[in-house]
Amino acid sequence: MSHYQVVKGARDIFPDEMVQWKYVEEVVSRLAVTYGFSEIRTPVFEYTELFQRSIGASTDIVGKEMFSFQPDPGGRSITLRPEMTAGVMRAVLQKNLLAASPVQKLYYISELFRKERPQAGRQRQFSQFGAELLGASSPAAVAEVIIFMMHVFESLGLKGLRLRINTLGNRDDRQKYREALRAYLAPSFDRLDEASRERFEKNPLRILDSKNPEMQDIVAGAPKLRDYLSSDAVDDFEKVLAYLSGRGIDFQIDHLLVRGLDYYSYTAFEVTSSELGAQDALGGGGRYDSLALELGSPSEVPAAGFAVGMERLLIAMQKQGLFQQQAPEGPSVFVVVQQPEHFDRAFEIAGKLRRSGISTVIDLARRSMKAQLREANRMHAASALFVGGDELASGLYALKNLVSSSQETFSLDGVVTFLQQQTPVNGNLR
RNA sequence: GUGAUUGUAGCUCAGUUGGUUAGAGCGCCAGGUUGUGGCCCUGGAGGUCGGGGGUUCGAGUCCCCUCAUUCACCCCA
CATH class of the missing domain: 3.30.930.10 (Bira Bifunctional Protein; Domain 2)
Structure with missing residues (x-):
C-alpha cells in the first residue's frame, strides 16, 4: 500500500x-x-x-x-x-x-x-x-x-x-412575509434550535425547510408564503x-x-x-x-x-443498472509477438497499423504468447495479429478474430485494409 | 463541527477464550501445450495484520492514542 x-x-x-x-x-x-x-x-x-x-x-x-x-x-x-x-x-x-x-x-x-x-x-x-x-x-x-x-x-x-x-x-413579497414569519416565530423563539435561532435574524425563511421534526411542528402553524405573494x-x-x-x-x-x-x-x-x-x-x-x-x-x-x-x-x-452498454472499448488488434527476437519488427508493424488509424496494442512487457493472448482478452481486443519468424519471412500474417476464433491470412497491406473495413465509423477511428 | 462504524494480500473476506511459520476465493505471473486466448490442472509471487505506544513469557486478537474509511446529523448537487 x-x-x-x-x-x-x-x-x-x-x-x-x-x-x-x-x-x-x-x-x-x-x-x-x-x-x-x-x-x-x-x-x-x-x-x-x-x-x-x-x-x-x-x-x-x-x-x-x-x-x-x-x-x-x-x-x-x-x-x-x-x-x-x-x-x-x-x-x-x-x-x-x-x-x-x-x-x-x-x-x-x-x-x-x-x-x-x-x-x-x-x-x-x-x-x-x-x-x-x-x-x-x-x-x-x-x-x-x-x-x-x-x-x-x-x-x-x-x-x-x-x-x-x-x-x-x-423581493417585496418576501420582505413582507419575512416580517410576518418573524412575528409568528418570536413567541416560540425559546423552542427554536440553535441553527434556527441564527436564521431568525438573517434568513428566517430557511427555518421553513428545516429537517428537525420539532422545527417542522413549530413551522406547521406558520403563515404561508403563498398568502403574501x-x-x-x-x-x-x-x-x-x-x-x-x-x-x-x-x-x-x-x-x-x-x-x-x-x-x-x-x-x-x-x-x-x-x-x-x-x-x-x-x-x-x-x-x-x-x-x-x-x-x-x-x-x-x-x-x-x-x-x-x-x-x-x-x-x-x-x-438502476443504466450502464450495461458502457463497456470499455477494446483495441481493434493486439499484435502477438511469437518470439522475443522479433519484437522490434512487430513494433514497426504496430506503428504502421496505428498510422493507418487502427487502434493497436502490443505487449511491452515481452510476456509469453499465452500471456499476450490473455491480455488481449482482458482488454477486449477484437483480433490478434501473430508476428513470428514464418510471417516475417513470407510476408503473410495470421489475423485471428478473438470473438469467433476464426483466422485468416493476409499480407500486411491486406491486414490494414481488412481492419479498416472492420472498424466502426464512430468507434476507434477518431 | 457532532455521533457512530470499519481498517488483515491487488479485490472480497476468514482468523476460536491471546499461543508455532497469518489463511481462502477471485485476480496476477509461470508451467502443463517447445507458434494460438477463454475451460481445466499444477506451481509461484504478493502482507510493516492502518500507524504508534502499552499489558503479557507471547498480541492480528486486550488497553490507550493516532490516522484513515464508511454512514448519519448538519448542509447541499
Whole structure:
C-alpha cells in the first residue's frame, strides 16, 4: 500500500468508471446543444468576495464550507468555487456579453469544492453540470431550464425522481412575509434550535425547510408564503407550472421549499432521487434576478439556472443498472509477438497499423504468447495479429478474430485494409 | 463541527477464550501445450495484520492514542 493516499473527500476515477462519465457528459452536451445552450468554463477559483456577495454571507457554504486562501502576502483572498452560478454571472458581466446579445444561454460541467464532512453522495471535490439562462424574464425561461434538466434525466433513463417546486415571490413579497414569519416565530423563539435561532435574524425563511421534526411542528402553524405573494408572482408561477404540465413533467408544489442560496427569487425547484441516501438532492435551481445587481450590475438581469450533482447522478444510474452498454472499448488488434527476437519488427508493424488509424496494442512487457493472448482478452481486443519468424519471412500474417476464433491470412497491406473495413465509423477511428 | 462504524494480500473476506511459520476465493505471473486466448490442472509471487505506544513469557486478537474509511446529523448537487 502506498504511503500516500487521496485527499479526504476527493476520489480517483479509473478507466472503468470514466466510460460512464464520458457517456453522461456526452448526453448532457448533446441535449445542451438541442436546447441552444453553449458551453462555458470559468476558473476554479474566484475572489472570495464574489461568493460572499452572491451566495450570501449568512449561508453555511460561505460561513464554513469554503476553501479560501491568500496566494500573495497581504493580497486578496481567493476561494475554490463552491458553486458555478456566481462565476458564470461574473464572467458574463465582466465581458458585458448581454450587450452583445441580450439573452445568454450557457451550460457547464465543472468541479466544485466544499469543505464538508464526506458522506455518501457528498465529497469535498465534486462535479456538477448545469445551465444558466440570462436576460429573459418570461416564465418560459425558467420552464425551459427545468425541462432541459428533466430531459437529461429522461434520456439517461433515470426513474424514481421527484421534482418539487415553489415560488418565493419577488423581493417585496418576501420582505413582507419575512416580517410576518418573524412575528409568528418570536413567541416560540425559546423552542427554536440553535441553527434556527441564527436564521431568525438573517434568513428566517430557511427555518421553513428545516429537517428537525420539532422545527417542522413549530413551522406547521406558520403563515404561508403563498398568502403574501403578489398577483404578479402568482401569475408567473402558474405559467411556469403550465409549461411543465404541457411538457408532461410531473411535479409537486412544496410551499416549504426554500433552498440554501440567498440569491433565489420567484421559482425555486429541487429534484430528489430515491436511490440516494441522506444526500438525496440530485439537482436544483431557480430564478435569481437580483444576483447581477448584487455583483454590481447597474440593473437587474433576469436569470434562471440549475445544477445537478454528477457523482449523485452516477450513483443513481449505477443503482438502476443504466450502464450495461458502457463497456470499455477494446483495441481493434493486439499484435502477438511469437518470439522475443522479433519484437522490434512487430513494433514497426504496430506503428504502421496505428498510422493507418487502427487502434493497436502490443505487449511491452515481452510476456509469453499465452500471456499476450490473455491480455488481449482482458482488454477486449477484437483480433490478434501473430508476428513470428514464418510471417516475417513470407510476408503473410495470421489475423485471428478473438470473438469467433476464426483466422485468416493476409499480407500486411491486406491486414490494414481488412481492419479498416472492420472498424466502426464512430468507434476507434477518431 | 457532532455521533457512530470499519481498517488483515491487488479485490472480497476468514482468523476460536491471546499461543508455532497469518489463511481462502477471485485476480496476477509461470508451467502443463517447445507458434494460438477463454475451460481445466499444477506451481509461484504478493502482507510493516492502518500507524504508534502499552499489558503479557507471547498480541492480528486486550488497553490507550493516532490516522484513515464508511454512514448519519448538519448542509447541499
